[in-house]
Amino acid sequence: MTNRYAVVLAAGKGTRMKSKLYKVLHPVMGRPMVQHVVDQLKKLQLENITTVVGFGAEMVQDQLGSDSKFVVQENQLGTGHAVMQAEEFLLNKTGTTIVVCGDTPLLTHETIEAMLNHHEMEEAKATILTVKAPDPTGYGRVIRNTKGDVEKIVEHKDANQSELEVDEINSGTYCFDNKLLFETLKKVSNNNSQGEYYLPDVIEILKQANEKVSAYQSPNFEETIGVNDRIALSQAEKIMKKRINENHMKNGVTIIDPDHTYIGPDVKIKPDAVIHPGSIINGATKIGSDTVIGPNTEINNCEIGSETVVKQSVANDSYIGDRVQIGPFAHIRPLASIGDDVKIGNFVEIKKAKIDQNSKVSHLSYIGDAEVGTGVNIGCGTITVNYDGTNKHLTRIEDDAFIGCNSNLIAPVTVGKGAYVAAGSTINKDVPNDALSIARARQTNKEDYVKKINHTNKDQ
Structure with a gap:
């Protein structure tokens, strides 16, 4: 099997967020965006994951810990320049490198793996993750030739009328032949209005060298959303919430009103549990079968047994046994241990x-x-x-x-x-x-x- 590597681009400050918090650390369903990305990459058989950090580097390193290696982009000189910083870990290595942005928390490991497999099966030197956009306005269009290979990427402002009618867009995620990637990055120029080195320029240089550039089309536009402002952050939150809730329902959990139920990505719930509206369940919470949570209940990092009822209450960092009755309006603070058949009232x-x-x-x-x-x-x-x-x-x-x-x-x-x-x-x-x-x-x-x-x- 071909060696596989990943580079996560997480150096941008994210000025459009208008926040003192580093952009990729903004949480989606309680987990920082960049952690979502790295967690998906960890599910693949990768030789290593390298995260490119800049502003807020220490905070990102503290968040990811041993999940990734790190390189620092001291000056923000574009995406191509960011990837160049990973050279110390990847130079001269054979295999495939996937480059993914740290602000794409909805991207799944299934899509990433499908893209990697497509890239290697096609024996391409670069592969672009594309998607059909409901409204492609503002996105770079992916123009294919009659064989289906990528002919070019055209930015919206540079596209002619026929190109504007194309709804297949560039998501900003790429696979590359690793050795060729770093050889080609040295040829990328910063002769543009921003004075930056752009990663998509690698695609154009490879095309001019008659190297094969392919594209893998994701079936799901929502997965490819990049979060650049608070509006996109709220959209990602909504999509992730829906994804998590649907997975629980498929596994036998009753969620009365999924639109108003918030369950974190690490929560585990056994079948036949019932979650009422207004409930917020986060952290490493575990909930047993036939347990009823809510309405209007907040639970963080708790283990809750079977046939328990917690209504209109708050519970944090505690153990709650089987057939327990809690609430309404009870407060279970950290390090409580509540045995079976206990009643904690209003x-x-x-x-x-x-x-x-x-x-x-x-x-x-x-x-x-x-x-x-x-x-x-x-x-x-x-x-x-x-x-x-x-x-x-x-x-x-x-x-x-x-x-x-x-x-x-x-x-x-x-x-x-x-x-x-x-x-x-x-x-x-x-x-x-x-x-x-x-x-x-x-x-x-x-x-x-x-x-x-x-x-x-x-x-x-």
Whole structure:
């Protein structure tokens, strides 16, 4: 098999984005554009991937890490000049190099591989990825001869009337014979209005040398969209969202309203789960079968079991077991671990706490830095008072304990197995197993107090 290489062009600042964020780092469905591109390339059997960086180089390198090698284009002198920077990794190597832009997040590995196969089967020295555009206005037209080979690429402004009627356009992605690519780049001139070295000029030079230039036509225009401004970014987001949601639905997930459901590219959902509108699911989230998410729920980096319901709530960086009921309006903060058959009710906040199976925190409570055993009932308004102003402390509530409403558990403290805490108590000492702890002021009733107050006020 021919050796294959990739060069990702990611050096442009992207001034049309009007952003302090480097263009290729703008996210599409939660993942930076350039990461989408490199992730697709990684699915191919490539000898190496080289990313050409410039403005914001360190941020791109931090994002891609070991997924790519890097070269820096110090001066922005065009696409041809950018590819030249990869010479240190690719000079004199035999094989095929694909050049792809870092702002094309919708391009799939299937299309890239089909293009590579076409290029090698045709024994071409260069192959252009083309596509039929619904509206080709502004794009370079690909003009073929009667044999179907590429005769030339004509920019829109230079095209005559018959060429303007061609709807096959240049996508900006290319395959090249690697050795010939770098030999030819040395012949590219910057004699143009911008004073830049353009990669498409390689095509013209190869044609003049009677080398074979081919074209592979993608069946999907949307894949080839390059993101240069916020409008194109929103279009890419919409297309990627549709692609992700359709893949989940094909795999047996019910998405009630795909247009208003946002699922990140790394999310895994098992069949027969149901996702309601307004749900945002991101990160490395895993969702089990028969689980119901939403409506209006946000989940990030969580593992959620089967037959669980999470409605109108937020959950981050946590584990949630099977047959759990969460919400509405609950907040599961990072490092929570919620066991099977647990109920987390409305306006409950859980933070860095383990809630074991069959326990309930039904309403209006804060449980933070806590270990809660099995079969525990935590009443409305309960707070684990975990912070003393300097350090966080742990609250332990052991199996089958019952915490009455409006209780404050001042950590560090342990409520023993089977113990009861009376409603309205403030607990700052350990409660033994099976004990009843009452920690509140004795009630005193002042008879006719209100009448006396009212009478005094009248006299004044």
